[in-house]
Amino acid sequence: MSLLIGALTIGFILSLLALGVYISFRIFDFADITAEGSITLGAAVTSILLVSGWSPIAATALGFVAGMAAGSVTGILAMQFQINRLLSGIITMTALYSVNLRIMGRSNIPLLNERTLMSQVEKLAQRRFSAPNVPLFGWEVGVRDLAILLFVPAFIVAVCILLFLFFRTSLGAAMRATGDNAQMIRALGADDRNMVILGLALSNGLVALSGSMLAQYQGFADVQMGIGMVVWGLASVIIGEALVGTRQLGFAITGAVMGSVLFRLLVAVALRWGLNPNDLKLITAAFVFAALILPLILRKIPEWKRRLARA
Amino acid sequence: MLEIENVCKTFHQGTAHEVRALQGLDLHIDRGSFTIVIGTNGSGKSTLLNAVAGTFLVDRGRLRIDGKDVTLWPECRRASLLGRVFQNPFSGTAPNLTIAENLALASRRGGSRGLGPLVSSRLRRRLRDVVSELKMGLEDRLDTPIGTLSGGQRQALTLLMATWQKPDLLLLDEHTAALDPKSAEQVVALSEQVIARDRLTTLMVTHSMQQAARLGDRLLMMHRGKILLDLGGAQKKRVRPEELVARFEDVRRADLLDESAAEMLARCYV
Numbered sequence: 001m002s003l004l005i006g007a008l009t010i011g012f013i014l015s016l017l018a019l020g021v022y023i024s025f026r027i028f029d030f031a032d033i034t035a036e037g038s039i040t041l042g043a044a045v046t047s048i049l050l051v052s053g054w055s056p057i058a059a060t061a062l063g064f065v066a067g068m069a070a071g072s073v074t075g076i077l078a079m080q081f082q083i084n085r086l087l088s089g090i091i092t093m094t095a096l097y098s099v100n101l102r103i104m105g106r107s108n109i110p111l112l113n114e115r116t117l118m119s120q121v122e123k124l125a126q127r128r129f130s131a132p133n134v135p136l137f138g139w140e141v142g143v144r145d146l147a148i149l150l151f152v153p154a155f156i157v158a159v160c161i162l163l164f165l166f167f168r169t170s171l172g173a174a175m176r177a178t179g180d181n182a183q184m185i186r187a188l189g190a191d192d193r194n195m196v197i198l199g200l201a202l203s204n205g206l207v208a209l210s211g212s213m214l215a216q217y218q219g220f221a222d223v224q225m226g227i228g229m230v231v232w233g234l235a236s237v238i239i240g241e242a243l244v245g246t247r248q249l250g251f252a253i254t255g256a257v258m259g260s261v262l263f264r265l266l267v268a269v270a271l272r273w274g275l276n277p278n279d280l281k282l283i284t285a286a287f288v289f290a291a292l293i294l295p296l297i298l299r300k301i302p303e304w305k306r307r308l309a310r311a
Numbered sequence: 312m313l314e315i316e317n318v319c320k321t322f323h324q325g326t327a328h329e330v331r332a333l334q335g336l337d338l339h340i341d342r343g344s345f346t347i348v349i350g351t352n353g354s355g356k357s358t359l360l361n362a363v364a365g366t367f368l369v370d371r372g373r374l375r376i377d378g379k380d381v382t383l384w385p386e387c388r389r390a391s392l393l394g395r396v397f398q399n400p401f402s403g404t405a406p407n408l409t410i411a412e413n414l415a416l417a418s419r420r421g422g423s424r425g426l427g428p429l430v431s432s433r434l435r436r437r438l439r440d441v442v443s444e445l446k447m448g449l450e451d452r453l454d455t456p457i458g459t460l461s462g463g464q465r466q467a468l469t470l471l472m473a474t475w476q477k478p479d480l481l482l483l484d485e486h487t488a489a490l491d492p493k494s495a496e497q498v499v500a501l502s503e504q505v506i507a508r509d510r511l512t513t514l515m516v517t518h519s520m521q522q523a524a525r526l527g528d529r530l531l532m533m534h535r536g537k538i539l540l541d542l543g544g545a546q547k548k549r550v551r552p553e554e555l556v557a558r559f560e561d562v563r564r565a566d567l568l569d570e571s572a573a574e575m576l577a578r579c580y581v
Binding site: 166168169170171172173174176177180181183184185186187188189190191192 | 364385386387388390391393395397401402403404405406407408412413415416417419420421422423424425426427428429430472473
């Protein structure tokens with residue numbers, strides 16, 4: 001049960017990553033790999049601030065801001081200096097590795113004894129329940145796990161609503177239109193370059209927020225924690241699209257969250273069945289590869305059938 | 312209204328693909344004039360429109376719109392003065408945004424884009440009215456993504472978008488060339504109607520000699536980055552498609568003459 005709760009919680013936390021990837025990859029069609037560095041950046045900034053005694057809310061918020069700055073750098077490289085988009089992301093990501101080490105001062109910061117968002121939530125819950133465990137559907141569940149499992153989704157839902165509302169404002173819609181048709185948005189008087197920079201800032205802000213919350217949940221920040229995260233996020237987005245479709249903004253946002261949670265559950269089940277954790281990234285990559293070529297294969301099937309029939 | 316002075320533009324300068332698209336072009340267009348631009352392929356007529364729109368900055372010369380020197384303005388800044396419809400019906404609209412969202416974005420052309428809602432209920436009512444005037448049945452599909460519509464419908468909506476905020480200058484770049492004949496006719500009729508109603512200063516590039524002869528009150532014929540023929544007033548009224556075709560034929564012959572003369576000279580002297 002606690003395995004399931006853990007998977008659900010991490011799934012929700014990483015849905016922020018999925019939302020960030022959704023914004024860059026799907027809304028702006030910008031293969032932004034900065035996320036690998038910015039998720040760690042969020043974790044690093046928040047952790048170091050928590051260790052120095054900042055309030056968890058301020059530390060988390062600054063993690064988000066740091067991610068926005070990282071995203072803007074990639075955006076400026078790609079749009080103002082016309083550097084290849086993938087390369088812009090790689091440059092920022094590489095630079096972030098050193099930046100993260102500088103911020104953290106070492107490769108790993110433990111947070112087990114610090115005041116974090118999660119420990120605050122736990123404290124609130126303990127005031128309500130006196131026992132360390134509560135029964136849930138016949139299982140004994142830790143109060144801490146349960147409280148966090150209630151808090152994190154509530155937080156994610158709030159972020160999703162804000163995001164949905166934002167993309168329906170004039171500015172947000174202009175950003176969506178930029179990804180759709182940059183020529184049109186220039187003809188309507190918006191600077192498409194600034195729109196992309198702002199979009200990447202938002203995307204990486206969300207990714208960093210995800211890292212910040214992940215560090216507070218798992219109790220440490222590690223400089224390696226970002227490796228493979230873009231593909232994780234992409235896998236979640238793809239699963240979400242398969243679940244609810246892509247046409248409408250609201251569906252796409254919900255889909256990214258659902259995809260992330262479902263993906264984490266699948267991973268938890270696979271690990272439970274004895275999958276070697278070291279193989280996880282290979283399998284994720286293979287999954288994304290399969291999902292990306294699936295539409296092509298589906299299109300080709302009638303053609304193959306006709307060839308077979310003729311042969 | 313629009314003043315173009317000695318404008319030059321060369322693409323791929325210094326390479327084998329060098330194209331001298333505009334070669335010292337001068338043009339003054341009065342307020343309220345509906346000017347048609349025709350020309351052979353590669354004559355620079357689309358380049359002229361793009362130079363005005365700011366797709367690129369010109370190499371030399373000056374551009375003024377409504378008294379403002381826009382020579383160095385980027386494309387998105389000039390958009391506050393210009394309405395544009397492109398040849399490709401997909402260029403003017405964002406396919407994943409709804410009809411209402413596309414039009415609402417256009418209603419803020421050149422204005423600020425803040426955190427207010429894009430489509431207010433008041434704007435929505437106006438959108439319905441304006442869209443229903445198209446008589447395409449789109450007023451009940453305001454929340455459909457625009458990508459699901461036909462090219463003709465999208466081009467009609469692009470025209471509405473370009474003229475929603477009355478532009479100082481309307482640029483139509485062969486905006487019916489990619490449409491089927493019936494849609495093209497509808498879009499032309501709509502363009503005429505809007506231009507006449509709002510007395511819009513218009514610069515329209517076209518391939519169709521019928522459109523060139525029938526529409527507008529001034530006709531420019533371009534060739535090799537310059538204006539070869541400039542008909543206004545009564546002359547423009549009298550002109551017929553056949554005459555325009557004949558003029559093109561003349562130009563073509565003169566070109567051939569150039570080449571054969573060069574060849575002859577080369578044979579004699581080189």
